[in-house]
Amino acid sequence: MMFELQQLQQLIAIAESGTLSAAAERLHLSQPALSRSMQKLEEHFGAPLFSRTKNRMTLNETGVVAVQQARCVIEATESFDAAVRQKIKSLTLRIIGSCAPGPLWDLVPDISILASGMTIAYEILDDEALLEARLRDGTYPLVLLSHPMEGDDIVCKPYIEEQLFVSFPAGHQLASRKHLWAKDLDGLTMLLFTNLGIWSHFHNKMTKTHFILQTDRQAFSDLVTASVLPNFVTNLSRDHQNPQLHRVVVPLMDKEAKKTFYLCARKSNQQLFARIKPRI
Amino acid sequence: MMFELQQLQQLIAIAESGTLSAAAERLHLSQPALSRSMQKLEEHFGAPLFSRTKNRMTLNETGVVAVQQARCVIEATESFDAAVRQKIKSLTLRIIGSCAPGPLWDLVPDISILASGMTIAYEILDDEALLEARLRDGTYPLVLLSHPMEGDDIVCKPYIEEQLFVSFPAGHQLASRKHLWAKDLDGLTMLLFTNLGIWSHFHNKMTKTHFILQTDRQAFSDLVTASVLPNFVTNLSRDHQNPQLHRVVVPLMDKEAKKTFYLCARKSNQQLFARIKPRI
DNA sequence: GTCGATTACGTATTACGTAACAATT
DNA sequence: AATTGTTACGTAATACGTAATCGAC
Numbered sequence: 001m002m003f004e005l006q007q008l009q010q011l012i013a014i015a016e017s018g019t020l021s022a023a024a025e026r027l028h029l030s031q032p033a034l035s036r037s038m039q040k041l042e043e044h045f046g047a048p049l050f051s052r053t054k055n056r057m058t059l060n061e062t063g064v065v066a067v068q069q070a071r072c073v074i075e076a077t078e079s080f081d082a083a084v085r086q087k088i089k090s091l092t093l094r095i096i097g098s099c100a101p102g103p104l105w106d107l108v109p110d111i112s113i114l115a116s117g118m119t120i121a122y123e124i125l126d127d128e129a130l131l132e133a134r135l136r137d138g139t140y141p142l143v144l145l146s147h148p149m150e151g152d153d154i155v156c157k158p159y160i161e162e163q164l165f166v167s168f169p170a171g172h173q174l175a176s177r178k179h180l181w182a183k184d185l186d187g188l189t190m191l192l193f194t195n196l197g198i199w200s201h202f203h204n205k206m207t208k209t210h211f212i213l214q215t216d217r218q219a220f221s222d223l224v225t226a227s228v229l230p231n232f233v234t235n236l237s238r239d240h241q242n243p244q245l246h247r248v249v250v251p252l253m254d255k256e257a258k259k260t261f262y263l264c265a266r267k268s269n270q271q272l273f274a275r276i277k278p279r280i
Numbered sequence: 281m282m283f284e285l286q287q288l289q290q291l292i293a294i295a296e297s298g299t300l301s302a303a304a305e306r307l308h309l310s311q312p313a314l315s316r317s318m319q320k321l322e323e324h325f326g327a328p329l330f331s332r333t334k335n336r337m338t339l340n341e342t343g344v345v346a347v348q349q350a351r352c353v354i355e356a357t358e359s360f361d362a363a364v365r366q367k368i369k370s371l372t373l374r375i376i377g378s379c380a381p382g383p384l385w386d387l388v389p390d391i392s393i394l395a396s397g398m399t400i401a402y403e404i405l406d407d408e409a410l411l412e413a414r415l416r417d418g419t420y421p422l423v424l425l426s427h428p429m430e431g432d433d434i435v436c437k438p439y440i441e442e443q444l445f446v447s448f449p450a451g452h453q454l455a456s457r458k459h460l461w462a463k464d465l466d467g468l469t470m471l472l473f474t475n476l477g478i479w480s481h482f483h484n485k486m487t488k489t490h491f492i493l494q495t496d497r498q499a500f501s502d503l504v505t506a507s508v509l510p511n512f513v514t515n516l517s518r519d520h521q522n523p524q525l526h527r528v529v530v531p532l533m534d535k536e537a538k539k540t541f542y543l544c545a546r547k548s549n550q551q552l553f554a555r556i557k558p559r560i
Numbered sequence: 561g562t563c564g565a566t567t568a569c570g571t572a573t574t575a576c577g578t579a580a581c582a583a584t585t
Numbered sequence: 586a587a588t589t590g591t592t593a594c595g596t597a598a599t600a601c602g603t604a605a606t607c608g609a610c
Contacts, residue, residue, distance in 0.1 A: 036575080055590055076355075084329075299564070337564080
């Protein structure tokens, strides 16, 4: 097979648009590119698919057949794509954690073992009311909340605790402290990883601390080791990220710096729920 | 659609070969290339199609579905290809001329007009017995022979005459001759276009003349104008090729240098045959 | 040590867009 | 003049093969 799916789509686009120019625009392609592409397709068959006058290109009899058949091929590729995506979806178990990533770092591997072969998909949201709704409407079989969830058809248990620490480079002025409060960080510049779920609420209150946000995990990690800026770690993150060499870790004493996460499920989905062992 | 047919074929090849290496060899591709190609396919779906250990790659559940579906797509592309080729074939009228190209230069345009929209395909052979057989077995509706054809179910008429000339550059020693015999060309070096059908028999007898053979029409044409070498032309070729400027044309008097070509058809195909007007 | 797969890297192909052109309306 | 398609050309994307690496058998 020496032709490409693209070419078939282009052929169809030309048939539907009437002219090569219009099709090119529709395909976000230049006219010359499309012209050459069709020439190649014709070359493949060794026969023209269009009848050409100097400034007009119309499908000839062969071209009409080609368009018909090309539609079948595109249809086949679309059902291929759909079938594979469907399969992937069917092999994907959707959970949701409010305070990701922390609790998920333990929960996802646990579930991976319980549901072997499945891919675990998760979403991190800071709106816990929305999470409760998502559990109830069946979008997710499991949610992790920072508080117990009420409801007749709901089961819920404490799963894990997370405690915030601040990580300082060895020589930092606060590195010798045994404990800290959030207000001690006023005026500091810190590195902060994004997508922290409800932890964001905590950081948002620290209006006097300047945060350098970083969305990319690897870039964040590189920055931490390369810079002398303090950053946050937790009892959970320390297990899962690189051990912080040449760094001192000091606990935060604010009551919002320690959270218990509750694993919640609908009773109808209790069998999976029951098999997940709390880490608390 | 962001994947290629190639990738689907490769996926199938891997499934059939068992390993990536074996498939790579079968596809005349290096292992790394195939590896990357599959990584791209997985990237497209955002999910793995293989389960990988360090030195083993096996289709996972998603991959198995993908292979199944990919087979359907390939099947569809093959019927696309077949349908288009079939259509092209159905729009192609096959004729055959023994002494091409000469007589065909007139015959092909004539038939193009009679069978408007059709592509005319022809073949040039120097074996006239074979041509007769091809007419009888239906491979070709029409043949051009250098002699009349016999047979109850055969119709036949003289179509055209072709006379060989030699074309010399203006200053050539033989350019002033009113006529020539083949033996006068002994010792000369001449340009000769290939695929001349039965004319080859004539040239083959001229063992003392050295021929520079040229298969490409354009290259031959360029050589003729650029060199001072003599070449053959005919009453038919002079009409269809560029007029030979600064050249003198001298007729060949040998009886093999003049041929009458006969158009032959089966009686069952007489209606087309009848509409073709002889050029004689 | 061989085999199978991935990563890294330099190169060669190719595919694209811009520009220039030809021809039609 | 505006539209439509083709050709020419320089560049950017990419796809490939070789070589190196890492593990498994």
